[in-house]
Amino acid sequence: MxxxxxxxxxxxxxxxxxxxxxxxxxxxxxxxxxxxxxxxxxxxxxxxxxxxxxxxxxxxxxxxxxxxxxxxxxxxxxxxxxxxxxxxxxxxxxxxxxxxxxxxxxxxxxxxHAPAIGPGRLPQPAPTAIGPPAPATGRGRSWYRGDCHLHTVHSDGSRTPAEVAAAARAARLDFIVSTEHNTTSAHTAFAAEAGDDLLVLTGEEITTRNGHLLALGTDPGTWFDWRFRARDEGAFARTARDIRRAGGLVVPAHPYGLHLGSQWRFGYEHADAVEVWNGTWTLDDEAALATWDNLLGHRVLPAMGNSDAHREPQVVGLPQTVVLADALERGAILEGLRAGRSWIAESAEVDVAFEAVAEGGERAGIGGTLPAAPGEPVVVTLTVTGVPDPVVRMITDEGQTHLAFTGRVEWRTTSAATAYVRAEVRHAGDGSMAALTNPIRLVNGSTGGGR
Structure with missing residues (x-):
């Protein structure tokens, strides 16, 4: 033809x-x-x-x-x-x-009328139905590390699912998500790679001409059509509803990607989170970070970071999203990501603790909300390990309010002065990101109810 x-x-x-x-x-x-x-x-x-x-x-x-x-x-x-x-x-x-x-x-x-038989073409068993991802062993309520944007030979990557799973284990990840471009064929292959030490969730990278969208943690085998543009009225909203019906999260990927068609043009009204850090830290990540920060003043939209690894030498788990979840299972992981109880690290070597404590004793961690009387002192504490010579920035709705060059930082504020606070940890040499938290929100009110 x-x-x-x-x-x-x-x-x-x-x-x-x-x-x-x-x-x-x-x-x-x-x-x-x-x-x-x-x-x-x-x-x-x-x-x-x-x-x-x-x-x-x-x-x-x-x-x-x-x-x-x-x-x-x-x-x-x-x-x-x-x-x-x-x-x-x-x-x-x-x-x-x-x-x-x-x-x-x-x-x-x-x-x-009969499949060709030859080298590498041995008869295969009939495909079986894909069940829901089995929970991994986990550690109960804990911080779990994952990479939610990965490619294999099932789209434009060169690694096999087995090689991606091995790389995830080597990076000390607890969970990964299969996100091939516009296809679900890897879901069955990845099912064999899950284990007590690695939760494997399924999804898709919906690769439109006006930006790429991650459908994360959807029911295995569920496919989403990518043939729409931002000008197609209601198309993104319908796709977002379909993703949620399949149990997943709606996450725009690399909003300022450099490839043709990869810049996000649909807005963020229907998003559950946004990928602000994609692979090695670059200027397009800086742009995504600035856009996300501008949204925080009027809505809760968690940030995520993923490797988008396709082949060597791209590193699985660079970066990784670290989420506080009740268990290492699909529902708990997705709930933690949706709530913003997460932060982003360049590797498993990096660890962060970030908390706000009101004078009355109430406290809130990453993704939480701390009610405090307008004049009540609030102490915000960040501890970071695994980053030599860290540069720590405290960012609020007013911008950068504190800068430090140490692994432990205390900063004082009130709910009257600060609507939210988030932390960045950068490398002293080139300014690249080492870790990035979702915000803690401060609201005017009586103490009680912080989380």
Missing amino acids: RGQLPPGAEDFVEVPFAVPDGVREIAVSYAYERPDMPDGTAGNACDIGLLDADGRFRGWSGGARDSFRVGERDATPGYLPGPIAPGTWRVLLGPYTVAPQGLAYEIHVAVR
Whole structure:
């Protein structure tokens, strides 16, 4: 099948093909022209996926592969095995960018009545239903470390799920979340990697043309369509509702990402948290941090940090979100993240304790609210370990109110002077982030009820 897409083509183009009765496997390959372009002019880039005869999603590999197969019992990573119903199937093309002369493509489809057997193609058992993630052993109510944005060979990463799980254990993480681009095919593979020492939750990175959205901790096997833009009225709100119905959190990822289409354009009204730290600390993280801080004056929106690791040398667990939860299980972890009882660290070497205590004895920790009489003294204490020569900043609704160069800091305020306080710990040399907390809120009121 051959075709030509013009500049300004639709975001997604369906190319139909017929599948007769009795087919056991479909194999697809494609190619397209990639002309050399002058500096500043976009060339051709075209993603690919597959819809079955009922219009259901059967997989997506973006631009990571030029061929794939879908069979009854197994499939290429990124694609879903299952029945091959007769009818009109569709190759789904996603022209990411189109050169001025257009994008000429060629698709080859082979339908097989028995799957090909050869090296590396031993028959596989039929796929089984995915159950909810089993709780890990945990430590009761405690601080748990996790990385909630990870990729494998099931989208555009190069690690296998087993390699990601091994890297998570090496980084001393307690939980991870599977977040492949626009596909759930890794959910089954990751189920085998969970254990008493590692909770594995499932999700998806919904990769729209106007920003990327993490669906975190959703029911295993639940897929979310990514084919919408910010201009599509109500699309983000509907997607957010669908994520929550599936038990998950709605988290915009890397709001100021540098790649085309990765900047967040949907606003934060329907978000449960926001990823302000993505991988190694860079200027786009500084921009995300500033945007998040501006939101704190009028709404509670927790911050998260994740590695977004795809391949070596990207480090799983750099950074990691540390959450206070009642148990190492899905509901408790998500509840802690939603409440903002969390902070972000560059590694498991870093530890932080952050607390506000009113003169009357009431206290609140990260993500908590401390009621205090307007003139009642409040002492805010930060202790950090694992960061040589730390630079500690106390940030309130007025901006930076305290700066210190030690691992233990005390700062005094009142609820009349401070609406919230959060802490940053940076490296003295280059100013990069080592740790970052969610805020403690101070409210005018009688003591009693702090948490």
